[in-house]
Amino acid sequence: MLELKHIYKTYNPGSVNEMCLFDDFNLVVPDGQFVSVVGSNGSGKTSMLNIICGSITADKGEVVVNGKNIAGQKDYIRHKTIGRVYQDPSKGTCPTMNIFENMSIADNKGKRFGLQPGVNKNRKDYYRELLKGLGLGLEDKLYTKVGALSGGQRQAVALLMSTMTPLEFLILDEHTAALDPKTADIIMELTDKIVREKHVTTIMVTHNLRYASTYGDRLLMMHEGAAILDKAYEEKKSMNPDQIMHLFNEISVECGN
Amino acid sequence: MILVISVLEQGLCYAIMALGMYITYKILDFPDMTVDGGFPFGICLAVVMIRAGVSPILTLPICFAAGCLIGVCTGIIHVVFHVRDLLAGIIMMTGLYSVNLRIAGKANLPMYDYYTIFDNKLMNGIFLKMPRFLRPFQSVIILLVITVLVKLILDWYLKTRSGMMLQAVGDNDVLVTSMGVDRGKVRIIGLAIANGLVALSGSIYAQQQRYFDVSMGTGTAVIGLASVIIGTALLKKVSAVKVTTSVIAGAIVYKACVAVAIKCGLKSTDLKLITAVLFLAILIITRDRKHKEA
Numbered sequence: 001m002l003e004l005k006h007i008y009k010t011y012n013p014g015s016v017n018e019m020c021l022f023d024d025f026n027l028v029v030p031d032g033q034f035v036s037v038v039g040s041n042g043s044g045k046t047s048m049l050n051i052i053c054g055s056i057t058a059d060k061g062e063v064v065v066n067g068k069n070i071a072g073q074k075d076y077i078r079h080k081t082i083g084r085v086y087q088d089p090s091k092g093t094c095p096t097m098n099i100f101e102n103m104s105i106a107d108n109k110g111k112r113f114g115l116q117p118g119v120n121k122n123r124k125d126y127y128r129e130l131l132k133g134l135g136l137g138l139e140d141k142l143y144t145k146v147g148a149l150s151g152g153q154r155q156a157v158a159l160l161m162s163t164m165t166p167l168e169f170l171i172l173d174e175h176t177a178a179l180d181p182k183t184a185d186i187i188m189e190l191t192d193k194i195v196r197e198k199h200v201t202t203i204m205v206t207h208n209l210r211y212a213s214t215y216g217d218r219l220l221m222m223h224e225g226a227a228i229l230d231k232a233y234e235e236k237k238s239m240n241p242d243q244i245m246h247l248f249n250e251i252s253v254e255c256g257n
Numbered sequence: 258m259i260l261v262i263s264v265l266e267q268g269l270c271y272a273i274m275a276l277g278m279y280i281t282y283k284i285l286d287f288p289d290m291t292v293d294g295g296f297p298f299g300i301c302l303a304v305v306m307i308r309a310g311v312s313p314i315l316t317l318p319i320c321f322a323a324g325c326l327i328g329v330c331t332g333i334i335h336v337v338f339h340v341r342d343l344l345a346g347i348i349m350m351t352g353l354y355s356v357n358l359r360i361a362g363k364a365n366l367p368m369y370d371y372y373t374i375f376d377n378k379l380m381n382g383i384f385l386k387m388p389r390f391l392r393p394f395q396s397v398i399i400l401l402v403i404t405v406l407v408k409l410i411l412d413w414y415l416k417t418r419s420g421m422m423l424q425a426v427g428d429n430d431v432l433v434t435s436m437g438v439d440r441g442k443v444r445i446i447g448l449a450i451a452n453g454l455v456a457l458s459g460s461i462y463a464q465q466q467r468y469f470d471v472s473m474g475t476g477t478a479v480i481g482l483a484s485v486i487i488g489t490a491l492l493k494k495v496s497a498v499k500v501t502t503s504v505i506a507g508a509i510v511y512k513a514c515v516a517v518a519i520k521c522g523l524k525s526t527d528l529k530l531i532t533a534v535l536f537l538a539i540l541i542i543t544r545d546r547k548h549k550e551a
Contacts, residue, residue, distance in 0.1 A: 074439070075434055076433075076434045076437055076438055076439045076440070077437065079434055079435050079436070079437045080437030081437075083435075084435055086431070090429065091429060091431045091432070092431075092432065092435070093429070093432065094424070094425045094428045094429050094432055095428060095429065096424065096428050097421070097424065097425070097428070101421065104421070105418075105421055105422070105425060105432075105436060106436070108418055108436075109436045109437055110437060111418075112418075113418040113419050113421075113422045113436075113438055114417070114418060114419055115414075115417045115418070115419055116417060116418050117416065117417060117418075118416050118417050118418045118420060118421040119416075162435065
């Protein structure tokens with residue numbers, strides 16, 4: 001279970017650009033829940049993810065995972081049990097290495113990165129199997145440099161890599177935003193499949209209201225550092241995309257977007 | 258003939274230093290100026306040790322280890338105190354100048370009457386049994402063996418998990434964090450290995466030159482960078498060889514260019530000017546002016 005308790009965050013404190021984002025923000029995500037988060041720019045979606053992952057620290061407040069406050073923990077330690085996919089497809093992979101090497105790195109996550117051989121040839125068939133599941137024909141491109149793949153292919157590999165080892169959370173930060181609509185649909189389908197298979201607690205930030213309403217167990221709409229809409233399970237299912245769109249427009253008009 | 262031997266000897270001495278610079282400049286994307294102090298650091302350490310009676314072969318691992326410590330210092334300045342990469346190197350380089358003078362005790366220190374890894378009873382004995390035409394190449398062959406050995410170890414290391422993390426951190430350090438690994442630590446390890454190689458190279462150069470002079474380090478970083486850039490540019494033409502091999506070739510080509518320039522009538526006092534102009538020419542020709550290519 002993930003809990004954000006009384007989070008406070010102010011950007012540029014003491015300057016003319018001072019911006020208070022979170023003022024006593026609270027959130028509880030039960031185990032296995034798939035949360036979709038929408039909201040306009042600057043509403044605090046990505047800041048929330050960054051506070052969970054430790055990329056930025058909150059001014060005050062607790063990040064509690066399974067009863068333990070991890071707010072003071074370094075980002076790389078938290079990432080041992082967090083899988084994260086970024087908006088930018090190049091952030092999840094290593095462009096100068098081939099797919100095989102990239103997947104080997106991900107496969108070794110959580111183990112010691114010592115002087116053992118970096119790749120294990122015996123795992124090759126397993127990687128092929130995983131890549132085949134993507135349905136993008138990447139299983140024949142094990143020795144292609146990731147830098148030579150398209151954005152969608154890279155993002156698919158990044159998604160696969162971030163979910164190869166056992167995870168506490170999967171954090172998806174607008175991971176379909178940089179892709180064309182068709183590829184985005186494929187990646188979204190894959191995401192849903194992986195989340196269902198692994199029953200991993202997932203927080204997905206998206207600008208795509210259709211994805212937000214179709215996928216996930218819970219819908220969160222953020223506005224100026226607060227959740228103005230929070231519907232889970234049955235309640236969420238009863239909402240249609242138009243209703244969400246309507247609400248979204250209202251808050252967008254309010255802040256002039 | 259003597260010219261060829263001298264180019265090969267000097268080129269191979271600098272090749273190990275260039276391998277170190279390959280790690281910092283190409284893999285870590287870190288222009289490491291520490292080298293200008295780390296290379297003479299290896300030289301003076303080796304000269305002082307040999308004069309004190311330490312076995313020449315033993316100076317190599319000791320200098321490597323001492324160089325690693327220097328790299329760790331540069332790494333800590335950069336990673337822990339968030340000093341910019343170039344400045345971290347310049348701070349270390351400046352400090353090492355005095356450290357080197359302290360170690361040596363004076364600005365130059367000869368060791369002409371001592372055995373070295375090139376000139377000792379065992380090696381002289383081996384080469385005495387070899388065909389006559391091989392004898393002038395005694396130093397070159399010993400250097401070649403050492404360089405190839407270092408290259409093979411480096412190749413092996415880059416294929417280990419730790420080595421792959423090193424490559425990943427220069428490529429995309431977000432991924433390293435995502436893997437639950439401290440990217441700062443990986444950078445420090447990389448700088449340690451690189452500077453270890455630089456000091457090792459210095460200790461070999463010391464035994465080839467048989468003296469230490471405090472000004473020997475000036476321009477080392479430029480020579481190393483030029484070698485790496487020539488090497489990687491050569492690699493684009495022939496993709497069958499490993500980068501490490503082409504960096505070694507780059508160091509030899511670079512030394513050959515300098516030798517030709519001197520042969521063409523320039524004085525040896527013009528050496529640093531040749532070094533600088535040649536480096537600029539290489540940067541312009543290879544278009545390696547901005548480090549990251551798309």
